[in-house]
Structure formats: structure tokens, C-alpha cells
Amino acid sequence: MKSFIIFLFLVFPVEAFRPTLLLGNLIERTCKQTPFYDLCIWSLKSNPESCNADVKKLAQIMVDSLKTKATDTLDLIDELLEDGLALDPAMRRALTSCAERYNVIIRADVPEITEALKTGNYKFAEKGTNDAAIEANSCEMEFPGKSPLTDMNKVVHDVSVVAASIVKIILNS
Template identity: 55%
Template structure:
């Protein structure tokens, strides 16, 4: 029995080491390789800062491949479109706009609804099915819709910030998706 004590102690220590190391190996933080993928991907986009800020804000980006980064950016597009629609509805409720601005707000609401109903689902589905060309088309359409919304206003647009944000995020998304082609 005394010959087994060192052996039992050895196995107990080994078991403790395994239990301690398992949680550490399964927890995800942004590791240098993850950081490098995000940075190298963002360098290939038209707006490095928007790309980096958008991806680093999402905890899922730390373990994502390029397709996963593109999917995250499509979700950012959706969030930006929802933000713009909220602002449009707020401006419509407040009133005080002239007839041209009212028409522009209605037109912009239609454009942002198209982003949410057509462009985002198209990009999402295309990425899931492994068809990046259609995902790129959806992102480019969203960027165009934001540009068209901005041009609907004769003069100063109350949506410039929202349109610029949407355009920037969508062009970054399209650039990331293009890497999958």
C-alpha cells in the first residue's frame, strides 16, 4: 500500500492540473492572432477605423474567420439602418418640416426599410449559403440607399450622420465580403 501513495499523489496532482487548465483553454479573449486577422482584414477596407471599431465592439469577432467578420458587419448594417429609421420616425413625429423635407423623410424611410427587408437578409442568407457575390451586392445596395437618401434633401439633411454611418459600414461590409470571392 505504501508503494501506491506516490502513484496516487501523482495522479491526483495531474487531475488537478487538468481541471485548472480546462477553463483557461476554453475561455476566449482577443488573442494576438485574432487581433491580427481583424487588423489585416480592416486594412483591406475603405475605412479602417469604422471597420476596427465595429468589429472590436462585438465580442464574437475575437474568434471569427473572415466570413464571421462579414456576418458581424451585416449585423452592424442592420443596427445602423434601425437607428436611421428611428431618427426618421422621430423627425416625422416632431413635424415642422416643409413639404420637401416631408417627402424626403418618406423617401428615406422607404430606402432604410429596403435595407432592412431586402439588403440585410440578402447579405445574411448569401453568407450562410457561401455565396459572397450576393452578399456584396446587398451591402453595396445598402450603401447606395444611404447615398440616395442624403441626396433626397435639397440642402441640409437632418440625416447626414446616419446616412454617412450607414454608407461607411456598408462599404466596409462589401469590402470584407469581397475578400471571400
């Protein structure tokens, strides 16, 4: 019996029996199937809800992250618009358009994606996450010159793409 236990530890390292490492493996396997591995890993591992998550829950965590990042971006847009004296008309138009786009992400896309994940309509959830990525890119293109939102638009785009990739994993399984 003792030799059997020693054999098990040789064949299966102790780490294999730790649930958190098994979860880490799920997160890592999932994130390897996305185009932004580091962002995916950071987003999922920084959320305590990922501890007991399946792939569907990992997708929802990314959608929640999308909502947070989009809300942060909209808050910055609102601050920039309030500082109207410093803005030329082209910048004001671009920011106003971006505010509309981010409102769509927060008030339409995210709730629709969440509902689609709950009901198992994964194709619709994938479409919604891709739409959010397009909205962020479209915001960036609104600016005639340098955008004050470049970094935030990129993060929203990339988080959306990671969410879409995770939903696609569900679709293909």
C-alpha cells in the first residue's frame, strides 16, 4: 500500500490534487484560446468569482469586466465633455459620439450578452461581444487627430474580444 501511495505521488505531483491549481489550469487553457492571453489571465484571476467557475462563468466574468471598463471610459468622456472650454467643436463631436457608443455598450450590449449567456443563446452572446469591440474601435476613429481615449478604447476592445473568444469556446464544445 505504501509503495502505491509513493507511486501516485511520482506519477501525479501533489499540485495535481489542489483544486485551485486545477482551476488555474482551466483559466490558462481558456485564455490560451484567446488573442489576448495576459489580459485574459489577469482579468479572470483577479476576480474571486473565478475560483469555482466553469467556462460559462468565465465568459460572464469577462462581460462584467467589459461593463466596468466601458463605464470607466464613459466617465472619462463625461469629464472631458464637462471641460467644454478646452474643447474644439470637432473634439466635442467626437466625444459626444463616443458617449453614445459607450452608452450602447453599457445599456444594450452588456445586458443582452448577459441574458444570452443565461439562456444559452451563445451565438447572440458572441455577436454582442463583437459588437462592443466594434463600438470601441468606432469611437477611436471618430477623432480627427489624436484621441484622448486611445488606451481606454483599446482595453474595451480587447476585453470584448476576449469575452467573444470565451463564448466561442462554449459554442464549439
